[in-house]
Amino acid sequence: NAGVTQTPKFQVLKTGQSMTLQCAQDMNHNSMYWYRQDPGMGLRLIYYSASEGTTDKGEVPNGYNVSRLNKREFSLRLESAAPSQTSVYFCASSEGLGGQRDGYTFGSGTRLTVV
Amino acid sequence: QKEVEQDPGPLSVPEGAIVSLNCTYSNSAFQYFMWYRQYSRKGPELLMYTYSSGNKEDGRFTAQVDKSSKYISLFIRDSQPSDSATYLCAMSEGRTGGFKTIFGAGTRLFVKA
Numbered sequence: 001n002a003g004v005t006q007t008p009k010f011q012v013l014k015t016g017q018s019m020t021l022q023c024a025q026d027m028n029h030n031s032m033y034w035y036r037q038d039p040g041m042g043l044r045l046i047y048y049s050a051s052e053g054t055t056d057k058g059e060v061p062n063g064y065n066v067s068r069l070n071k072r073e074f075s076l077r078l079e080s081a082a083p084s085q086t087s088v089y090f091c092a093s094s095e096g097l098g099g100q101r102d103g104y105t106f107g108s109g110t111r112l113t114v115v
Numbered sequence: 116q117k118e119v120e121q122d123p124g125p126l127s128v129p130e131g132a133i134v135s136l137n138c139t140y141s142n143s144a145f146q147y148f149m150w151y152r153q154y155s156r157k158g159p160e161l162l163m164y165t166y167s168s169g170n171k172e173d174g175r176f177t178a179q180v181d182k183s184s185k186y187i188s189l190f191i192r193d194s195q196p197s198d199s200a201t202y203l204c205a206m207s208e209g210r211t212g213g214f215k216t217i218f219g220a221g222t223r224l225f226v227k228a
Binding site: 004041044058059073090096099104105109 | 123205
């Protein structure tokens, strides 16, 4: 099925460890996003890439870095994980920036626990 | 105060009931209004979008926007157990706001058979 694929689906890290969350879309979308979802907080934008070759900070970028590897792939890296980064992470893509008309297509999420 | 407020629920209704889900917001510049549905352990999926004020209908779903009251609603008619999910409202200014989309925290809905 066409869509957004995220790996891994689950991960447990120790404080201070690093890891990279992978995301790939096969819909030829220009824009890609990383969100985190926490109870009672809604989805909060971490970083986004309006098009291949560009990345920008979102609402909560501290502690994260991103790479838009090509049009299909957008990765999120935690350099030194902290318990506050325990969350569910969603990658999303859209044809145009913001996805107002066509919406975002989300992946199934990565459940990350930092102990 | 959050830019977008949404009652977290849970909201429990019997099968066949009409469901009303709502969000309020504070930013009068929002022009695009969206509803996403999120099943447990899945990513959100776009259900409906509305530009500016007015109503939009799609099958059993109706989205309403009242910009004067800064209030949006999603109505589900003849609710089914398969409608049990978390419903997220989302809003955006569009180009003037840098295309940022603000999401509500979501309302959990349970439809009992």
